Amino acid sequence: MRDGVFALATAPGRAAIAVIRLSGEGVGAVVERLVGKLPPPRRASTRRLRDPDTAELVDEALVLWLPGPGSFTGEDSAELHLHGGAAVVARVAELLLRLGLRLAEPGEFTRRAFENDRLDLAQAEAVADLVDAETEAQRRQALAQLRGDLSRRHETWRSALLDALAMLEAAIDFPDEDLPDALVAGARERLSGVAREIADSVGDTRGERVREGYRIALIGVPNAGKSSLLNGLVGRDVAIVTEIAGTTRDVLETPLVLGGYSVVLADMAGLRATNDRVEAEGVRRAGAWAQAADLRLLVVDGASTGSGWTGPADLLVQGDLVLLNKSDCPPGADRRAAEGWAIERGLETLAVSIRAEELDMLRSRLTEKATAAMTGAEFPAATRMRHREALSTASGFLDRALHAESDPELVAENIRLAARSLERIAGRLDPESVLDRVFSTFCIGK
Template identity: 60%
Template structure:
């Protein structure tokens, strides 16, 4: 990397301060082109007047100098803290372009930090997650990953694999030496133990992604069961139209909600019923698809009804879902008893749109129980899951071929390679392009 890059690190628009970051071998020369005779002392803010190459004053602001390798990117770097007006930032941008610098690509600063050994790849991903964090739980997970919690789990597994690999390679490389005859068999126990750990991590893989992307809760039920009213009551605002006309909601309406510091995606959707209206048919299809993939379904039943309309949503119910008997302020109809009998395994609560404090508390408890855990989640992105599955599959093959140590050793080696790629120690260029493409410019 011989070129020098720059980018605004703060969002565009009217602001008190705008930060422009510079990184690369020509950083000191770029500061000189802006009118600084020499860079300030390392990591010390200095008030300076910045000028264009033509001599026009751009701004008077703070300049910070970070000589490599003790910088975020590992290269010579600098930050310009300017007044946040659009004209000032535009003038500084043009001056840096005139000095021979180029605008950075999304994530290029963090990519350089990775390529210069300042961050592992999983830590680089955590930087993007921390920038995008909307809740306390998301920020905690991203910070834990940035501090190495995810990498430590994978490094521990990788070290265990290397120990097992040493046993297998001893059997392959020194068959005539004074090596115990059962040395290959001795690799079975650590491989089985690690395979159990990887399978447990995969069984728990949804937890990290739910924290990052949001825990999905679907409100399902028949038309006019009160889904939109409950949706609005849980959100504390009018997000969905409420009318007495059945079928008013035709599409899935998603809205974010924070419960106990965790991000939740709450969805209102079309009432589930048989219909010939093509628009409503599509709405029901989308409702069923969203509900089937949700982490929790709130099955809302009109507790005052006796028409059996609730049955059209019954097939979506799963054992840990919640059954809500709505309109608790009205006389109970026959449907309430029928629902209790049909879904005895589900948690049943009586609710009304006017009072959802108890339901919110119950949902908070459920989300906390599902997303908290004793160990840091082993999967926070789909990339991690794919590599973990690859390592598991290689270990399964290794166990099946221990009688042929050469084959088993190769599979153990490939499993270790897959785990190493999580931290980016072994990675392909196209994987790096995919990871850093999701970053914002300036980071």
């Protein structure tokens, strides 16, 4: 067991209850000194908490004694549920330090759980995700990952790779038999199935979208009504709206929850050629953001004629939407032109305005789009860049095993390396530095 640590596990500040959690060597003895007899294991018990040197009463607390190895960290642990005042927490922390415990590092409890094999690294990340979850989709995903859904997918692939490897090694060991040809063919078949699944998973961004938000860009020429739509969709005045073209310059990212999914809606500078240096930088950033977005909404002022709406239209890809805006006004020539242009390219159009019914329609269409982009039959194989990079590396090795190498020994070696990349997602092979990086993003008490 490692040295005894403690941390405030609840948010700092005034609250009804504050929970201090303790784990590691000597925790049982420390709690005993504070509350007298240890409560029975895993049974919530109220205790008077006293300063062991002066016997002064410090608080009345609910105490949980959670002996290892069945605890979250796998070590002897305890929880002190205190009255949530700053003075109470400060005094108890001071006592714990005096009794020889140290303040835990960020993520240290989860790291200990990982190091004691209570969780793999992807599950440990899920603990952080669950704490950070603000939407239903984020909560569901984090919980499933914590329960092992992500790790199981990689484990299935890894074990298929090891099967293929075993077949191949059998063929290498008995080069004179009849058996090997069938074995090699069997191994290849096994391998190419897994390789295809892993390659597909590298391009699947659902998991990261759920965590980070589905990105929607409002694009169009100045005065098309982008800022008005953003304000209408989020229901407050986030962006400045004026009749002066070129009002919006920074990319204005606004978080939004649609159908339980986290969405980032971005208003930006109208895309046009300009001599104004500030506006030009805004236009450059707008273009970059729009290109990287998951969905682009081309806003066209349907009431105008000759607005130059085609300028930003090049940025649209299949699946994007063309919004024929200001439908409360008599249509101008641009509306018909944009409609025809969209039909020709198989892009969906939607007549919109800042009127409530049309905003509702737009909101529900965007909800459908976001939901479709983030749901799927299987749990995603990656919910972070770290996972995707490992999958991509594995995919590269399998590609070489299948297509580049002919020497069976080298084929086998590439399969082994691919399997190792998958294991890395569970964190079993990683050096301290990688683990440090993962756990440093956690907060204290987690």
